Amino acid sequence: MDAFQTILKFFMNRKTAIGYSFMALLTMGGERVFSLVAFRCPCSNENFRYGLVFLFSPALVLLVIGYFLNSKTWKLFTGCWVNPRKIFPRGNVCHFFYVFGQITLNALVAPVMWLSVALLNGTFYECAMSGLKNPAYLQAVCHSKSEKCFEELHKVACDKSSLPFSESDELKRTLQAQSQILGWCVIVTTALLSLLTTCCASCQSKVSHLQLMFWRVYEGTEKEQLEQIFQLYATKLSERNLKCFFENKEPEPISLPAFQAWEDASQLYSFSSSKQHYSTIHRLVEEGQKGISEERETMLDLADGRETP
């Protein structure tokens, strides 16, 4: 049992890395399945549109799913029609864009992974660019080949052109090479940008490193306990209500938070260096239900826990 505990702890400590590797493997698997089963390059003038659709639509779908799965999105938007002041609080109009930007950056991980894997594979790009009728591009690709290259490039992806085998093979390799170099550029740019953003965010953080670690642990624990207490109170309340309904009795009072207390607790939290609060509920409990403080400083980092709504 001890051994299993140790092994489990080892994997739980590295769950971010394992999570990302799993996502990468899933993306690679999905891309392979798509390109083998669903993708059939039309080898006509529609190549460009077909290839681009296969390249970008899954990315868009993954972006939307990323938005859905981030609980910050729902915390931001729930109730915004009824009370627009929630999104644009007095004196802090940029707050919405800042939070939305954070959510977008988090949601962009999966689409960028898809794009890089698809470009490294080369099939979609090859099909798309062989149908691009841009004279400058055609000149660059076909410059040392026969005249037929200009008219029959779009048939090269299906091996249906009348060009000699060595030429069509070289054209395919060139297009694939372009795709893979572009894929590496995407990966390197993304890695560099994410390192720079994380460094900047860390640099400007008003919270020290170890306190940030504690803050993450606290957030996780508070979330777990909130779920447990929701279950507990929901059970108590529904038991009381059903009992009174069936036995036709008067209900005993059960104290639950008021409507305004729920509203205040649902706000997105940001750390204020003059106070010692680790979450909205913590601040609410220590300061009572006053209006939200104007100080909006550090938010927990970009790789903040992804929760299902």
Add this chain to the structure above:
Amino acid sequence: MIQLHKAVDFCIRHQTILGYSIVSLLTAAIEHIFSSVVFKCPCNSGNMLYGFSFLLAPAFILFLLGFMVNARTWRLLTGKCSSEKHLHCSPWGTCACFCQVLVPITAKALVAPLTWIAVALLGANFYECAASGSSLIESLFCKDSGTDCRKQLLKTPCGEELPAKISSEHLSLHAQSQLIGWLVIASVMTMVLISTCVSHCCSLVSYLQLRFWKIYSKKEHELFEIKAKEHATKLAERNINCFFEATDPAPFPTPSNEDWQKISILYTFNPQEQYYSMIHKYVSTNRGNSTGFNQEGQNLTVLAFVDEAQTS
């Protein structure tokens, strides 16, 4: 069950070596997958760009990942640019201290990319493609031959053979790549050995004390995680119960923001003192209020593990 327990114990005791071996095997496996499935040399003038992008881009990404994964980076960076006043805030002193810490972090981050480059060179596909398009190799191989030589050279990664005259005079690209690969491995190992010897030689701390120190750092980190979770659980319970029952919260002692700042600084060694971590120093100098806390120390490379023990 006992067998499994013994196996797990063995793994834990030798986890550094096992870790590095697994990383090397993983690198070799990924390189093999790349060069057999993904890599297709275009065999034209784009060879050099293509080959070098496959050789260098993964190395660069691994280098960036090496920085992100090292906890010392974040300890160094967190809060440096914020407008709040910190301890140790003399600007030129901070710059020198920054460089002194950044060099060992960079050196550690270079391990994975160099492993990738060595494995990729031993595999030879990427270098062969890149070199066949390089003008240096072309001038070496084709200096006496005609214009056809360049075209033939560009097609060598796709299986075409060079004329016997040229291939007999020079080392093949495949062999060149593997030689360079072995050279990289040998030189990296030598540099690692020399730098470890030098850092241990320059260590102001004795061997046994270093061993004790490593064990202390690990234990302190484990206990920190356990205590942090306990503290967070109690605080969260108090807050949630007060929220639901609409009662006033009982006072709960928790370290202040300044206390957290004090223990998050990078550790510096001072031979006059006997502190094994920033938490030890903080606790022994009256919660960081006595003068002993602010004394300048040295950033020793051999003590890098003190800050790295805290993984983010």
